[in-house]
Amino acid sequence: MKEFTLKQQGNIKRLTNKTFKFDDRVGEGWFSAVYFLKTKDIVKKHLKDNVVTMQFFQKQDAVLCGTDEAIALLHTFADNPEELEIHSLQDGDRISPYESVLTVRGPYESFGYLEGIIDGILSRRTSVATNVYKVVTAAKSTGSKKPVIFMGDRDDHYTQQAGDGYAAYIGGSTAQATHAMNEWWGKQGMGTMPHALIQMFKGDIVKSAEAYKDTFPDDDLVALVDYNNDVITDSLKVARHFGEELKGVRIDTSKNMVDQYFFRNPQVMGSFDPRGVNPQLIFALRDALDQEGFNHVKIMASGGFDEEKIKRFESLGVPVDMYGVGSNLLKVKIGFTGDNVLLNDDEEAKAGRKFNYNPRLEKVDYPVNDED
Numbered sequence: 001m002k003e004f005t006l007k008q009q010g011n012i013k014r015l016t017n018k019t020f021k022f023d024d025r026v027g028e029g030w031f032s033a034v035y036f037l038k039t040k041d042i043v044k045k046h047l048k049d050n051v052v053t054m055q056f057f058q059k060q061d062a063v064l065c066g067t068d069e070a071i072a073l074l075h076t077f078a079d080n081p082e083e084l085e086i087h088s089l090q091d092g093d094r095i096s097p098y099e100s101v102l103t104v105r106g107p108y109e110s111f112g113y114l115e116g117i118i119d120g121i122l123s124r125r126t127s128v129a130t131n132v133y134k135v136v137t138a139a140k141s142t143g144s145k146k147p148v149i150f151m152g153d154r155d156d157h158y159t160q161q162a163g164d165g166y167a168a169y170i171g172g173s174t175a176q177a178t179h180a181m182n183e184w185w186g187k188q189g190m191g192t193m194p195h196a197l198i199q200m201f202k203g204d205i206v207k208s209a210e211a212y213k214d215t216f217p218d219d220d221l222v223a224l225v226d227y228n229n230d231v232i233t234d235s236l237k238v239a240r241h242f243g244e245e246l247k248g249v250r251i252d253t254s255k256n257m258v259d260q261y262f263f264r265n266p267q268v269m270g271s272f273d274p275r276g277v278n279p280q281l282i283f284a285l286r287d288a289l290d291q292e293g294f295n296h297v298k299i300m301a302s303g304g305f306d307e308e309k310i311k312r313f314e315s316l317g318v319p320v321d322m323y324g325v326g327s328n329l330l331k332v333k334i335g336f337t338g339d340n341v342l343l344n345d346d347e348e349a350k351a352g353r354k355f356n357y358n359p360r361l362e363k364v365d366y367p368v369n370d371e372d
Contacts, residue, residue, distance in 0.1 A: 015068040016367050017076045019184050027077040029113055036113040043109045053342035054115065055356060056102040056122060058334050063133045064093045064101055065167045066125030070118045071364055074104060078111035087361035092129075092170045100358040101336075108340070115338040122336040124160075125167040131307075131329045132171025138310040139323055147174035147322040149190065150181060151302060155327035164330060174322075192219070192250070198227040205234045206241050213245070220247040222300065229253065230260040231281065232288045239294040248298035248321070251285070253277050255304050277301050279318045286319040300324060 023030075029037045043050070056070075067088045075081045085105040095101055101122070104111060132150065139146040150168040153161060158180070165181025175190040176182050182189055193212050201208045209223045221242060225234040235249045253259055255276035261284055262274045272280055282299060289297050301313075302324030313320055341355040342348060349355070 014071065014364070014367075015184065017072040020069055020072050022073065022076055026073065026114075026117065031117055032113045033116050036115060040109050040113045043107075043112070048107070048109070050108060051106060051344055052108045052112070052340045053103055053105045053345070053355065054112070054338050054340050055100045056118060056336050056338045057098050057100050057356065058095070058122070058126065058336045059097045060130075060334055061097065062095050062126050062334055063129040063171055064089055064095045064122075064126055065091045065129035065170045066122040067091050067102060069121050069125065069163070070102060072367075073114060073117060073121070074111055075367055077114060078106070080106075080110055082366040083107075084111060084366075086364040088364050089358075089360055089362070091125075093360075095126075098356065100356045100361065103358075103361060105342070112340075119336045119338050123334055124332055125163060125170075126336070127332040127334045128164050128167035128329060129171035130334060131331065132168045132173050132325075134307040135305070135310055135323070135325055135329065136172035138307045138314060141311060142314045142317070146320065148172070149174060149300075149302075149322060149324045150176045150329060151324045151326040152330050153177045153181070153326075156330050168329065192222040193224050195224065195227055195252075198224065203228050206237055209238050209242065209246075213242075221245055222248040222250055222298075224252065225249045226251050226253045226259075228260075229257055232259075232261050232285050235285060235297070236288060236292065236294075239289060239292065239297055244296065246294070246297055248300055249285075250300040250302060250324070251277050251282070252301075252303045252324075253281070277303050277305075279313060279316050282313075282318050282320060298322065302326070304328075 025031065068091055071086060071088060074084060074086065078084055083106055088102045089095065136148050139148050150165065150173040152164055156164065161178055161180040162183045165176045166184040168176060169185045177189055177191055179189040193208060198205060198208045205223060205225060205227065209221060213221050223238045223246065225231045228234055231251050231253065239246050253276050257276065258274045259281055261281060262269055268280060272278065282301065285299060298321035299319060300322045301320045305323050305325045306328035310323055339349055339353045341353060347355060
């Protein structure tokens with residue numbers, strides 16, 4: 001496979017196949033629907049001189065992502081890709097329902113079999129970017145800019161981490177959980193301690209944090225405090241032990257659990273759902289830390305957070321300093337469609353579809369080849 005380098009395109013620098021590391025079998029049709037492959041053969045035999053324009057769109061207000069990947073795919077696997085005429089929006093653009101985000105003009109047999117793959121790229125990347133954008137927007141709905149950490153490593157196949165992490169970055173996520181999630185945009189993964197570490201110290205949060213700090217002395221110390229289902233007790237233990245060295249605590253209480261705080265204070269029960277990470281628990285934790293002078297300790301909340309839950313927390317003024325979000329960001333809710341809408345530059349499309357000119361589209365030049 002020929003590799004391409006980054007090339008300045010107007011005011012943007014698009015990513016190429018050097019970043020995406022495509023599977024060579026794409027060019028063999030391995031990932032294309034068979035009817036596209038059969039159509040390619042039919043066109044090569046009967047309609048070789050036809051030129052089509054294919055356009056791609058979706059049906060929601062969204063944050064676009066996947067255009068660089070789709071363009072790199074075309075530049076890598078289309079026949080004579082330098083002859084294709086490609087116009088595209090940019091990753092991160094806000095898009096409207098039915099707006100054309102990408103058009104490709106050229107011989108059908110050169111690139112048509114890539115249609116479904118491009119649909120899939122745009123659908124997944126745009127869904128993740130849009131999901132992240134919505135939770136990031138919710139997290140700053142009260143005027144603050146609270147970080148959203150993308151923690152989707154355990155919620156999908158590992159091969160999707162790089163693309164999902166990039167889409168999360170496009171959507172506005174502050175940091176990602178794995179190095180792979182940061183690969184396309186040049187950062188490293190971020191994280192502190194899992195429950196497994198505390199388990200091996202037999203539930204002793206202080207010893208776990210001591211070991212972490214000893215091994216990673218340059219990291220900000222953020223303790224995971226829900227292992228024993230008593231977040232206030234354990235938060236105060238680590239805060240008293242580390243003082244100013246403790247930068248934050250993370251709460252990840254299971255949605256099926258009720259923290260020990262509520263059993264010690266049954267008078268607060270009765271008017272809310274006490275399970276999981278809930279506003280009343282966060283308020284109580286913040287008060288407990290502040291009463292002992294640990295105002296500097298930040299609170300990170302994770303576990304079951306989505307746009308609606310973050311909006312609710314923000315509307316109530318819950319003192320969360322950052323959110324960790326995982327599975328809810330990976331749901332593919334946006335589907336793209338690729339249609340042939342022009343034939344030899346004349347209008348020709350299936351009923352209900354037509355060429356939808358978009359003045360926002362920018363022409364994309366063929367990139368520089370590393371072997372040149």
